[in-house]
Amino acid sequence: MSLLTGKNILLGISGGIAAYKSAELLRLLVKQGANVRVCMTESAQAFITHLTMQALSGHPVHTQLLDPQAEMGMGHIELARWADIILIAPATANTLARLAWGMADDLLSTVCLASTATLAVAPAMNQQMWKNPATQHNIRTLKERGISVFGPAEGVQACGDTGFGRMLEPADLISELEGNCTTSTLLHGVRVLITAGPTREAIDPVRFLTNRSSGKMGYAVARAAASMGAEVMLVSGHVALECPAGVRRITTESAADMLNVTSEQAKQADLFIATAAVADYTPTEVADRKIKKNADTLHLEMKRTTDILATIKQEHPRLFTVGFAAETHDLMTYARSKLERKNIDMIAANSVAGGKAFDQATNALEVVWKHGHTSLPEMDKQQLAEALMQLIATQYNQHNK
The missing domain is CATH 3.40.50.10300 (CoaB-like)
Known part of the structure; x- marks a missing residue:
């Protein structure tokens, strides 16, 4: 049995080319026995369709902040209470900045702000954007708040650049999530x-x-x-x-x-x-x-x-x-x-x-x-x-x- 079996995982997808990996990530989460719902930003839908994610998860995909189809039109609160874990993959530089500053101007950012669930992000962006002091400041802020940061990895990017900024592969993200579930303090600070x-x-x-x-x-x-x-x-x-x-x-x-x-x-x-x-x-x-x-x-x-x-x-x-x-x-x-x-x-x-x-x-x-x-x-x-x-x-x- 996987450590993720029975966990309620909200998969957040923001707008980057790495969104194509999110379909495989969703498939692996379901295979691990997790209960998965998907929340997509508007820009994410330009890279991968909500229909793809709906077919893989077996559930409607959440895209609107005030969804009239959700319970009392308060879909963000409903999702925030449901989730045990929120994983944003990919997490763009823009998404990281909005999380760091506590923005709540779309469904994904609002759910993160309203939830007590474990929050993890998988950064994905151009290598220069990742190195930018503003991004590094935001990453430090998120880590200080106890938010897990998975990656990014180093390698050739879609734009042709080489460096850190690639989203971790789906299988590696599964391992990181399982590691979070078993995190101990046996070697804290060692x-x-x-x-x-x-x-x-x-x-x-x-x-x-x-x-x-x-x-x-x-x-x-x-x-x-x-x-x-x-x-x-x-x-x-x-x-x-x-x-x-x-x-x-x-x-x-x-x-x-x-x-x-x-x-x-x-x-x-x-x-x-x-x-x-x-x-x-x-x-x-x-x-x-x-x-x-x-x-x-x-x-x-x-x-x-x-x-x-x-x-x-x-x-x-x-x-x-x-x-x-x-x-x-x-x-x-x-x-x-x-x-x-x-x-x-x-x-x-x-x-x-x-x-x-x-x-x-x-x-x-x-x-x-x-x-x-x-x-x-x-x-x-x-x-x-x-x-x-x-x-x-x-x-x-x-x-x-």
Whole structure:
């Protein structure tokens, strides 16, 4: 059963090109078992028709502030009382500004002002509009009032620009809503530093050595930590994933690059979780020109990289540190050995034999600490991350006591 099952969710749609994603979002909400009603601004109807949303929800779409068909013509009050959650997706710069200033000049803004429901917004706009100080001021205002802000994501936009401003994908918004339903204060205010994804070790200007890590598990852990109230900094290799809402991200290239950034960020961290798949070796020399295929064989001299996990723990011995171990055999033996050898507090080990874990939607973990061990069976990576973070939070809080 989904955490959204039985929830009364009012989906607000404002006028942006991302409104086309709202149809898929509505479909997924219904699939999760939520009771969904739709409220559209006048400009939203220029991008997607109310008939589409009515067909998907099975209910009339609300568009007018004083609807004569609603109970006593007070449709906004009726909707405001009905909703458990109000999600505005997309939320344009104009909509965010009106919410921040308490406007009530159309149905959607009036319902938001009149409701005690949980309110969340999914910003969607041009990257320059998102960066504008006025928009950033409005976002800060909304967050201070306890309104959840999901995204935006970074990428290519409909106008051709590239940057932050894309609405999160519907599946990611579902995850964010579910995270809101399970938000705890286990890690409230705790500064969590997470590494994720692969590293790239250059051979020449156009080639590099890397590994099969997708970063999915690390990003799921970051999302789970944020849902517990943590302040999350994500140091990530290059991955095809959007940064989780409420998480700050720094993208790095090589193992040396990731070490430098992580070492600097660790100075402000309370909890360090190293999920990244860091290269053990890097080429001794990097060619300054593209290597030509003149010979039948190519020999590369390699040198060991600096161990990020061990280095950070050595530099910050009081920092609660969690490592990851991906092994093809003798999983528990290597996990305990790594825990003791690197003097870390916990380790989460998973088998990668036969292609397990890499680029997969599911995973399983053996979680080990000095005086304990538990098995987390195979499940969806986001669910697994949430279960893992519960264990980590428990051990971290006991350690601090």
